[in-house]
Amino acid sequence: MTFKPVSVNSLMLYFEQVISEEVLDEVQAMNMALKDIEGIIDLIPSYCSILVEFDIFMHDHKSLEEKISQKLVGLASANKKPTKLIKIPTDYSKNLDLERVASHNNLSIEEVINIHTKTTYRVYTIGFMVGFAYLASVNSKISTPRLASPRKKVPKGSVALADLQTAIYPQDSAGGWNIIGHTEFNDFHSFEVGDKVQFERI
């Protein structure tokens, strides 16, 4: 892990710059550990980085780096907090693009649904809009690019897929992902980076 001062009140922690579950585990563990440090205002964990925003009256970059480095020592051996598993009951009959995903991959709609529900995904980051969790990795057998032009309105609760990522729209929004189902799940604030997520067909 390396430190990069980013602004007067923020510090970026960079992990190995790859998208992998191993790196995600490190990000998740460090993010948990950082919550104990007083004077940290915000933490934005993402695929392989954490942006730390801090109170400049309590820390400067150097003192904060030292505090974070101390956390790093114990991290490898520390007992990891058990990762939550969040289940998403999904109605795949309410879709707009299952046919597109199926034909893109030379599969039947049934096969696409089976493959999508089989994988346990991880939350890699949250952003784009409030509660929008980027879930990966989708089995490459059903990977499908975004629509050529985004829809003006994707309804809240849409279960979506783009390339190797899947997600749920937490509110009505414009969006270019393939819509493959719908869920009544509404607890978008419970998502945390590192969580496990499974879609269940209803």
Next chain:
Amino acid sequence: MKGFKVLQAGLFTTLQDQGRNGYKHLGITESGAMDEYAYLWSQKLLNNKNANALEVMVGLKIEVQESTIIAICGADLGFEINGMSKPIWQTYSVQVGDVLSFPKRVSGQRSYLAVKDGFHTKKEYGSYATTLKENIGSKVQKNDILTFTTQMNYPKKYVKKAYIPNYNKTLTLRLSLSYQDRYFSQEEQEKFFNSDYEITLESNRMGAKLKGKPISPKENGIISEGICFGSVQIPQDGQPILLLKERQTIGGYPKIGTVLAIDCFRFAQLSVGDKVRFEKIDLKMAREKTLKFYNFFKDDKED
């Protein structure tokens, strides 16, 4: 309930404070006053502690239904009480029946209208800041009644002339290169620091798209990561975007550096077509200037 009755909502009037922290991991942006300098002066004049204030762009007109003490700091929007032009950067005691208006842009973009102890609204996620894209709060609408607790006994206060900014149409933004400068060659950095950039129409509370000599990053995208206030990202067209209070929490464009927060506050008073240049500042100096800025407003002594 009585308070301020909105006769004309104006261009984009919202309640703001110093912003929302602690929820960015959920994708909830910071928001808050675009120009903290003017906002903090409105608070200091009234001895308020991070109360809310109206961020006024132009066109707001309100009727006073309940007497109280107000402060107005920021852009010169031709402030009037009962049709009479009044100077800003000071407090006023306003009486039942008074009409307060901000009819025209003279200089600057955003003015802060604060009342002693703030307007009665509920905090959401720890802040009064309005964020329309997150459905947190809403724009001020015609016929809204903004209520507050009446305050009458408070001395008249002014901001000293030396502290009142001159909102010129050009601005130098001090930027620390500490961030992802590895994506930009020496040549591209030189170009960036030696060019004028114009503020385009694609500018709002989220960020400002600038137009000038395009800068080419060595790579078009990075793995999405958190974005801090004042970050300057360079998308594929090479035109810089300065990210402000309602910035997205994560993003995947390369960033050349971060503009000093104090300069972003001043930037919030510029308009479309105005020009900026960038100048290097090292982080140590940037930290000193920022500490000085916030210490000034923390300090309760009168200036």
